[in-house]
Amino acid sequence: MSESNSKTVILAALTGNFLVAVSKFVASFITGSTAMMAEGIHSVIDTGNQALLLYGMRRAKKPPDAKYPFGYGKEIYFWSFMVAVLLFTIGAGVSIYEGVEKVMHPHPIDHPYINYGVLGLAILFEGTSWLIAAREFRRVKGGWGVLEAVRRGKDPNKFLVLFEDTAAIGGLLLAAAGLALVQSTGLEVFDGIASIGIGCLLAFSSVWLAVETKGLLIGESANRYVVQQIENIVGRHPSVDRVNEVPTMHIGPEYVLANISLRFKSDLSGEQLQNAIADMDRRIKQxxxxxxxxxxxxxxxADTPPSHADEADTHKTIGH
Structure with missing residues (x-):
């Protein structure tokens, strides 16, 4: 997914969630539905999440400086992690609290059909956003399965909006089910149970998102096929005797740092060694x-420090 496509998906989700949030709060105020209140909170959190993702994308584009010589690419991972934290602490916490309060102190719901109308509009808005996100996700995942694409993906924007929209649609269905049960049984407690269910759904979503972004935030390696490509490039170079190790780290979704340990052939001169390193650097980046x-x-x-006698000749680092 290109940056422009990612931004389109996020902007579509932000617009839809804002409109949905306003309509849900109006419906909750008129009808007194706790489930609708929980859904309104859910939509507000989602709107804030998309705003944070856009902010993270803008910050990640900042060029390297003296304080951050490798750039600000990891900011997008930090703000994605903050999305997960907000979903859990505010979204899930408030929804479950309001649901428990409604179960303990149930009160009737007025004008239930207003809620159904708002839920229908919300499903329309969320469904449109979901279709846009799903179309882009299908395009970038290629032949990988959904879970494999999420696990291997290094850009949380590629799956975060889609997952948020999926959770939002699930929450809307729970709210509709709770209202239907209240109408059919006359027991207002089902409205509170629906709110608790929405909170649990948000809690699961937040934990899942946190797990997926944690590795990227602390320094996840490049996908195995990228590491294998690097190993093949340096391994077949005529100046290399053996590849010791190829540790890598994602600085951003499209920014990988590679630190390669090699054993060069012993008959190379200093100039030949420098030329070989420059050639490998060029090939890897191509x-x-x-x-x-x-x-x-x-x-x-790689795992054995060189002796003091050999240190000057056997350990040289050149960065490009």
Missing amino acids: ECPTVKRVFIEAEYE
């Missing part, structure tokens, strides 16, 4: 476009 920075270390053994 064949792996997401790899933006390459550091190549000349080490006899």
